[in-house]
Amino acid sequence: MPKINRREVIATGSAALAAYALLHRFAQAFPSRPGESVVPWLDQMAPNPVPDIIQNQLHWEDLDSWITPNEKFFSIAHFNRPKIDAGAWKLEIDGIVKKPMALTLADIKQRPKQEVTFTVECSGNHGLPFFHGGIGNARWAGTPLAAILEEAGIAGGGIEVVFWGSDVGDVALKDMFRDVKMHQNFARSMSLTDAMDPKNLLCYEMNGSDLPPANGYPLRLIAPGWYGIANVKWLKRIEVRGSRFMNQFMARDYVTIREEENNGETVWAETSVGRALLKSAPARVTKSDSGYRITGAAWGAPIAKVEVKIDGGPWQEATIDHSEEADFAWKIWSIDWPDAAKGKHTVTSRAFDMVGNMQPAMDDPRIAKKHTFWESNGQVTRQVELS
Helix, strand or coil: CCCCCHHHHHHHCHHHHHHHHHHHHHHHCCCCCCCCEEECECCCCCCCCCCCCEECCCCHHHCCCCCCCHHHCCEECCCCCCCCCCCCCCEEEEECECCCEEECHHHHHCCCCEEEEEEEECCCCCCECCECCCEEEEEEEEEEHHHHHHHHCECCCCCEEEEEEEEEEEEEEECCCCEEEEEEEEEEEEEHHHHCCCCCEEEEEECCEECCHHHCCCCEEECCCECHHHCCCCEEEEEEECCCCCCHHHHHCCEEEEEEEECCEEEEEEEECCECCCEEEEEEEEEECCEEEEEEEEECCCEEEEEEEECCCCCEECEECCCCCCCECCEEEEEEECCCCCEEEEEEEEEEECCCCECCCCCCHHHHCECCCCCCCCCEEEEEEEC
């Protein structure tokens, strides 16, 4: 670590210094070689047509640290991006509970603190030509959700927990029977059993600092193992309900439509996006005096191995970097490319989890018969030209 003098320590403060040390250590964990240079991919993302909605996407060639710095973490807003005064803000816990509560940020910070390193991916990542960088890995900190729900006391009949954000917008619902315009807050829900998972956090810190405004300040839900949509930002209310909650973002949007076969008959299934799926992607090709190397990431499940295919060649097992690991964080992998020839090439990766599941190929029915861009966890192929 670079030397820091006494004056800088005093000015910075112990908490900020600890965060600096943490991020510096994680940054050094990324496998790299002295003097290597990045060979850019030929297939770059298309221009982003919705910059107000999708911001700060990961540029894969720039991936050089296990932890994604706050200023480089992607952000998605479904409605507005609220500016919240934390001093006046409160979190309401109500619905079918015995003891409704209203907690200030100070109240929440006084509770036991827990941390988790978790790779958050938007379920639409790689589903659109302009959206390949909706992913990032951060160390999140907050207080466990389950303890607060237990304190509020779930009354009889409570089966669903709804997480309401402060972001608000207009939703139109129009068909032959309905013509409704609703001004409503963003909200997502999960079953009471899922909400009571001890890993779920009401999070107020990201990589040792306050949550950035774009990533949910002052409080957000962090649900390790779930797609980003479930990790509600800008929380304002947690409601316990006695029936399934089916709003815009549970029943009409973030719904995967897929053809399934049943006894020779095609059945159309519509499922709400929920838990993350097994996935990997090549991040970059680098060149040094030692030759070419391919580096990438794998996530979405406990990773057993990653294999890489160059052009139409055989699958080769990559080396997984174990210098930094966490149950819900991506694994960084790499493979040397010693016989790299000049010209254009394709690079494909596939991940395997600990129980033998394989990231599906693009012609696998799970991908080929999917008619929405959500949950796009098919094998990712990139194109590169070596000179």
